Amino acid sequence: MDLLNALVALANFVIVPAVAYGSQLALGALGVTLIYGILRFSNFAHGDTMAFGAMIAVLVTWGLQAAGVSFGPLPTALLALPFAILGCIILVLVTDKLVYRFYREQKAKPVILVIVSMGVMFIMNGLVRFIIGPDDQRFSDGARFIVSAREFKAMTGLREGLAIKTSQGITVIVAVVAVVLLFWFLNKTRTGKSMRAYSDNEDLALLSGINPERVVMITWIIVAALATTAGVLYGLDKSFKPFVYFQLLLPIFASAIVGGLGNPLGAIAGGFIIAFSEVTITYAWKKVLTYLAPENLEPSGLVQFLSTDYKFAVSFAILLIVLLFKPTGLFKGKAV
């Protein structure tokens, strides 16, 4: 019984939140990794792209709510998602045309593009703050829980409850759908194959008649869709605050690099690695250990390795370890 209770507590406080967070990071990291693979630079504006997409979703959600439209038990934001993706696609395509294309034609060094993306980051950040303001915005509605802790306790008779928020369930489902679509696209369609060819060997791809501008455009569209989805899911799960998205840049980059920059599979694995380590290291293990430890040997402290404020330190430490020992990432990435 104690073992079961411990498992449930573990699932409730560690596994469920980490899976949801990991899915959000994985979607974000996929965007970073695709940009790196095709356009060959680290996009510092990615967090703010996510914020921009999520902002449109928030605004459309508010509009739908005001119009009395709802999605039953599901959050209205899911209905707003296609509009948000569309808005974000327009933004990144305009940005690419006005900003990035010039440097691509010049064949500028990647580090210059990184600095350019810093400028884009400023502009997007300013836009988001200008339109919706820097404060916390709530936009989730619908049922709060799929399984609430009390229901679970009544159902199983255990002392520990297991709560699964609707947002967490949706996050995982949407993330799985998005990833399946992406991999189907990359592996089965002609355009997807041309993207991979371009990423693997630019010159060879150009020789075989692949239109680079088209590849770049499709990449941006996919990245905008992924970033918006990640942003909306994160906003539903936690809350929408522009600055938080900027700060997500670090765990997202950590995920992409740990998995191997330029490798989509690695980005997903990296997202979950970072999420699980952040949650396990900042979780207070007292509860779980109390169930497992024999009597009189229960831990006296919280058994928390690091306070939650240091979660950046966790993703960073993992990043450094991987970079030092396996610079191309766990899955073979492009970067050396």
Add this chain to the structure above:
Amino acid sequence: MTDSVKNTLLFVVVGGLILLTGFTQSWNSAILILNMGLISAIMSIGVNLQWGFAGLFNVGVMGFVALGGLAVVLVSTPPTPGAWSSGGYGVILALLLGAATVVSAVIVAQKLPKGRVQTLTIVGILLVGFFVYRGIFDPNVSAIEAIDPAVAGNIGGLNLPVLLAWPAGGLLAAGAAWLIGKTALGLRSDYLAIATLGIAEIIIAVMKNEDWLARGVKNVYGIPRPSPVVGYEVELQKDPAFLARAEWFGLDPVTASTLSVKLGYSLLFFIVLLVLLWMAQMALKSPWGRMMRAIRDNEVAAEAMGKDVTRRHLQIFVLGSAICGIAGAMMTTLDGQLTPGTYNPLRFTFLVWVMVIVGGSGNNFGAVLGAFLIWFLWVQVEPIGLWLMNVITTGMPDGSALKDHLINSAAHMRLFTMGLILLIVLRFSPRGLIPEK
């Protein structure tokens, strides 16, 4: 028009803008812009050293600036009575043990042959070390934080003159930079960027959460001023000699005393800026500077000539970060308080980058000019934005939601404008206002 005439003109223009602020707004805000401009110029010199001379992409400026601020508290504030005896030595011991754990793990990683034994030993050392460290660290920290938590609860400083804290800030930042450089330099440029970005966030997180060190988000107030150059307003207003001088300038005592305090800071900052600028210029012209630029332009060729690229990179990374640390210490001294919650990467890292790139990377004078110009704009874009919004919305009816929203959001024009300036300069004048020779 020769280059030197053009460059002088640019400086005159920026100086004129600040003077204009003085005439049209107030001299207090003009000198405030000047003071922060001086500090920003020092940060720019630091970043320019790393990026312009050596091509190192450091986006952790905020962390080094914050460390400089921390040094001010640790050096110049009075020690908290009883903090050292109740827990200070214990904390130091715990930190030393923690460092020893990491060092021994690194040694094992280097010395033992690769394999399962090595991995297990490293994990074992780290686990044991961690628990020993926490075992000693936690009780001592609670002991320190229990001392008078409303006003202290931290270990306090050394009660030394605050001017000593400036080089100390540089040293602290240099130490951190050495540690970071040892691990992260030699990675690709974007990885170094991510690594420094992360380090800066971690430094801020530590400063926010380790209350025993500098009170965390409870902030430290009342940092002593570098007297006698910078006095205190209240004392100046009682000083008959000062009152007579204020009278002679035709200023009322309150304005005169605030101006005098701020000008005192300006003088000190100006001296530091001149010294650092002179040093940076000397470094640029020296064989060392030429070597750095050679490494920047072609690492492989420089390495073939027998230059130790990684070591030179480490050297310049430490130097540049130290300069950022000095600037950070100066800024905390100017503020008179340390507020870890206000450090924001957009303001303290990326804005400095805008300064360097707009001014002209690789040119020290460019970096200084860019710092003054961008800081001026950073301050003035807000009122200009408000004015612009008022002009745009004049046609709209009063009380309409759009008008209110536009006017209220004018404050956020800053980031947008900075991004725009950066992109425009990068596109049309990528070498900056005063390009590298």
